[in-house]
Amino acid sequence: MLMKTPPVIEVQDLAIPLPGGGDRGFAVDHVSFSVAAGEIVCVVGESGSGKSVTAQSIMGLLPKVFPKPAGRILFEGRDITRAAPAEMRDLRGRGIGMIFQEPMTALNPVQAVGKQIDEVLRTHLRLSGKDRFNRVIAAMKEVNLPDPERMYHAFPHQLSGGQRQRVLIAAALILGPKLLIADEPTTALDVTTQAQILKQIRDLQRERDMGVLFITHDIGVVREIADRVVVMKAGKIVEQGLTDRVLDQPTSDYTRMLIAAVPTLEPKRKDHVVTGEVAIKVDGLAKTYHSGGLFRDRRTVHALQGASLCVRRGETLGIIGESGSGKSTLARCITQLIEPSSGKVTLSGGRDGRAFRQRLQMVFQDPYRSLNPRRTVGQSIIEGPMNFGQSRAQALERARELMQLVGLEPHAVDRFPHQFSGGQRQRISIARALAMEPDILVADEAVSALDVSVQAQVLRLIDDIQKRLDLAILFITHDLRVAAQICDRLIVMHRGEVVEEGTVASVFAAPAHPYTRELLASIPGRAEETVSA
Amino acid sequence: MNSLASPSAAPARAKRHLPAFLSHPSVVVGGFLVLAIVLMAMAAPLLGTVDPTRIDPGMRLKPPSELAWFGTDLFGRDVYSRAVYGARSSILIGLCVATAALLIGVTVGLVTGYFRWVDAIVMRVMDGLMAIPTFLLAIALVSLTRASIGTVVVALTIPEIPRVVRLVRSVVLTVREEPFVEAAISVGTSTPKILVRHILPTTYAPLMVLGTYICASAILIEAGLSFLGTGLPPEIPSWGNMISEGRTFFQVAPRLVFLPSLFLALTVLGINLLGDGLRDTLDPRIAKRM
Numbered sequence: 001m002l003m004k005t006p007p008v009i010e011v012q013d014l015a016i017p018l019p020g021g022g023d024r025g026f027a028v029d030h031v032s033f034s035v036a037a038g039e040i041v042c043v044v045g046e047s048g049s050g051k052s053v054t055a056q057s058i059m060g061l062l063p064k065v066f067p068k069p070a071g072r073i074l075f076e077g078r079d080i081t082r083a084a085p086a087e088m089r090d091l092r093g094r095g096i097g098m099i100f101q102e103p104m105t106a107l108n109p110v111q112a113v114g115k116q117i118d119e120v121l122r123t124h125l126r127l128s129g130k131d132r133f134n135r136v137i138a139a140m141k142e143v144n145l146p147d148p149e150r151m152y153h154a155f156p157h158q159l160s161g162g163q164r165q166r167v168l169i170a171a172a173l174i175l176g177p178k179l180l181i182a183d184e185p186t187t188a189l190d191v192t193t194q195a196q197i198l199k200q201i202r203d204l205q206r207e208r209d210m211g212v213l214f215i216t217h218d219i220g221v222v223r224e225i226a227d228r229v230v231v232m233k234a235g236k237i238v239e240q241g242l243t244d245r246v247l248d249q250p251t252s253d254y255t256r257m258l259i260a261a262v263p264t265l266e267p268k269r270k271d272h273v274v275t276g277e278v279a280i281k282v283d284g285l286a287k288t289y290h291s292g293g294l295f296r297d298r299r300t301v302h303a304l305q306g307a308s309l310c311v312r313r314g315e316t317l318g319i320i321g322e323s324g325s326g327k328s329t330l331a332r333c334i335t336q337l338i339e340p341s342s343g344k345v346t347l348s349g350g351r352d353g354r355a356f357r358q359r360l361q362m363v364f365q366d367p368y369r370s371l372n373p374r375r376t377v378g379q380s381i382i383e384g385p386m387n388f389g390q391s392r393a394q395a396l397e398r399a400r401e402l403m404q405l406v407g408l409e410p411h412a413v414d415r416f417p418h419q420f421s422g423g424q425r426q427r428i429s430i431a432r433a434l435a436m437e438p439d440i441l442v443a444d445e446a447v448s449a450l451d452v453s454v455q456a457q458v459l460r461l462i463d464d465i466q467k468r469l470d471l472a473i474l475f476i477t478h479d480l481r482v483a484a485q486i487c488d489r490l491i492v493m494h495r496g497e498v499v500e501e502g503t504v505a506s507v508f509a510a511p512a513h514p515y516t517r518e519l520l521a522s523i524p525g526r527a528e529e530t531v532s533a
Numbered sequence: 534m535n536s537l538a539s540p541s542a543a544p545a546r547a548k549r550h551l552p553a554f555l556s557h558p559s560v561v562v563g564g565f566l567v568l569a570i571v572l573m574a575m576a577a578p579l580l581g582t583v584d585p586t587r588i589d590p591g592m593r594l595k596p597p598s599e600l601a602w603f604g605t606d607l608f609g610r611d612v613y614s615r616a617v618y619g620a621r622s623s624i625l626i627g628l629c630v631a632t633a634a635l636l637i638g639v640t641v642g643l644v645t646g647y648f649r650w651v652d653a654i655v656m657r658v659m660d661g662l663m664a665i666p667t668f669l670l671a672i673a674l675v676s677l678t679r680a681s682i683g684t685v686v687v688a689l690t691i692p693e694i695p696r697v698v699r700l701v702r703s704v705v706l707t708v709r710e711e712p713f714v715e716a717a718i719s720v721g722t723s724t725p726k727i728l729v730r731h732i733l734p735t736t737y738a739p740l741m742v743l744g745t746y747i748c749a750s751a752i753l754i755e756a757g758l759s760f761l762g763t764g765l766p767p768e769i770p771s772w773g774n775m776i777s778e779g780r781t782f783f784q785v786a787p788r789l790v791f792l793p794s795l796f797l798a799l800t801v802l803g804i805n806l807l808g809d810g811l812r813d814t815l816d817p818r819i820a821k822r823m
Contacts, residue, residue: 364716370713435720
């Protein structure tokens with residue numbers, strides 16, 4: 001039934017050369033696919049696969065560094081690669097709508113959101129102010145924004161991430177385009193919000209019978225929303241077809257690898273028995289922020305309200321929660337990067353007489369920013385040991401060993417961070433933490449910024465290192481799939497409080513708190529899997 | 534302090550920036566002008582000059598001749614020699630003011646940017662300093678002490694310091710939240726080391742640009758002060774002094790004003806071009822902040 005309707009957009013043999021110095025000749029390498037009215041086509045691929053560049057070229061928004069693309073893009077049968085700028089401008093909004101990954105930066109921070117939706121109407125139609133206002137309100141109602149009349153005058157920072165994305169969807173769809181391009185629209189959102197937005201896009205697409213080109217890196221999201229899938233790798237299409245066919249009987253090795261790399265919800269450590277002594281004990285840790293001052297109202301934010309936990313050697317404790325749940329605050333209080341308002345952290349066991357910073361180390365979320373770009377990775381790794389009196393030669397020797405341990409070339413210590421990929425940088429961050437020979441490792445969203453295939457490798461590395469060095473690990477993540485892979489126990493955080501605690505298997509099988517149940521229900525692609533207790 | 538940090542890091546960075554530097558027309562033209570003036574100042578005795586302070590009452594206000602290429606002034610001093618030697622005082626003052634302002638400004642800026650409690654106090658002091666007009670401060674200092682290069686340097690440096698502090702502080706405020714700084718804290722690096730090793734290098738590029746502007750403005754203001762008679766003492770050859778003295782005879786002998794003005798204009802133009810070029814190649818973002 002899907003094939004019968006004529007395509008809204010047809011991309012034929014699209015080729016976009018990469019500007020000089022790239023690792024391959026084409027950003028998009030002779031790609032052909034189409035989206036029909038009433039279907040959702042997912043373009044899935046890892047970072048650098050050319051999926052966003054494809055979307056940008058359809059919108060005519062290709063960054064200037066790229067040369068003019070070759071091939072044809074047919075919108076309702078008309079080639080838009082040859083369209084004049086004025087025609088393209090008219091097409092954007094009227095014919096094709098687009099939503100972006102980061103709803104905060106896609107909205108103008110100094111303009112009321114209603115005005116920003118209104119801008120589409122002002123640009124394309126000649127309507128009176130009152131008519132426009134009514135249409136904006138209607139559009140806002142359609143995407144389920146609460147109290148549209150009031151929200152019309154709100155500024156982006158006053159809205160939650162999900163509400164901002166809804167505003168963008170309203171603006172993209174207000175003129176009833178035939179095609180919606182969604183470039184990773186839920187990647188920056190929490191899982192529970194992601195589930196709502198996906199449903200919203202699905203519902204609107206069905207109501208209006210429009211075509212949706214949905215770009216994502218997440219196989220779970222694909223399963224949730226797509227009618228057809230296009231798998232891209234290094235600018236080429238490796239496979240395309242109906243969702244069930246591609247996901248259940250993939251024909252290419254790459255697709256198989258992508259699917260296999262998605263962590264399952266099956267708790268991996270069900271039978272893992274922890275016998276180690278207690279390495280770290282946290283009692284009633286709380287952090288309260290005060291804002292305002294002399295001329296403003298004083299406001300108090302309880303970022304963390306009395307969290308207690310304890311981790312044994314050889315054990316991984318997962319701290320689960322969405323943004324704003326206080327999990328990062330907890331990590332930073334434990335690592336003494338910020339001063340807790342109350343409560344205490346006790347390190348016990350292990351060799352005595354070592355400083356706190358030697359016994360507890362941290363791996364940071366963003367591998368692109370956690371290494372100083374001006375210093376070689378060797379300098380970054382040996383900085384800690386040298387702070388505690390190791391000689392340079394000794395520390396460097398150890399750094400080479402550690403590079404090998406984390407699966408990198410020992411002589412790469414002389415290179416700079418920009419010469420490594422994201423996954424390699426995260427390995428370097430782990431090596432830096434291990435250089436201190438810690439008893440406890442705190443990993444703050446350590447694999448969240450990585451592609452799934454790389455994520456799996458880094459998770460294996462962490463798992464392996466824990467066994468070898470008998471580490472206690474505090475693993476902070478928003479991703480329950482990742483948590484299932486590596487954690488023995490979980491604590492679930494919500495609004496600064498620990499709402500649930502238990503082994504992974506018991507939390508997954510019988511969540512006690514409603515928030516945990518909601519979290520579990522929101523995992524994309526979950527319907528396909530069953531969780532055994 | 535960090536023998537292992539800079540040497541290996543610096544060449545790699547320099548290599549990356551070098552081609553961009555040299556291909557930028559502003560850098561080429563500005564650099565050439567500045568280099569020419571600096572060479573002229575250094576080689577002043579070799580450029581056919583005579584003693585710029587020698588007074589010869591018999592040679593007053595003589596037109597250009599073989600003896601005096603640009604004629605002589607009211608006291609019979611050689612205009613050409615004075616203009617060439619004048620480059621020395623201008624460049625000396627420009628460099629001293631820029632160096633002093635950068636050194637003090639960077640130190641204060643690093644500390645205020647990193648420690649929040651210092652920030653509130655020091656920045657109010659800086660606001661106060663910014664409110665002092667350069668000329669008034671210079672006139673006050675010169676009349677309190679006596680006219681000398683040192684006095685002029687101090688008078689010109691003080692109002693420039695807040696600009697450096699503000700720039701450094703703004704860079705520090707953004708960099709100190711970077712995860713690599715937190716990473717350094719969590720491996721036990723001491724605060725002074727973090728400031729010098731991780732934060733200071735991020736300020737180099739914008740500081741180079743700001744330094745050239747300070748240098749150019751110091752040269753201009755020194756000329757202005759000397760013109761008003763509150764800058765360098767009259768016996769030291771300086772472009773400002775020459776323009777001031779030549780002003781009275783402008784209609785009779787415009788050459789007295791012409792040569793020092795030309796040198797002054799070329800120097801400031803050269804330094805500003807160099808600064809603009811550096812800004813464009815090193816840090817495009819800074820263009821908006823200035």
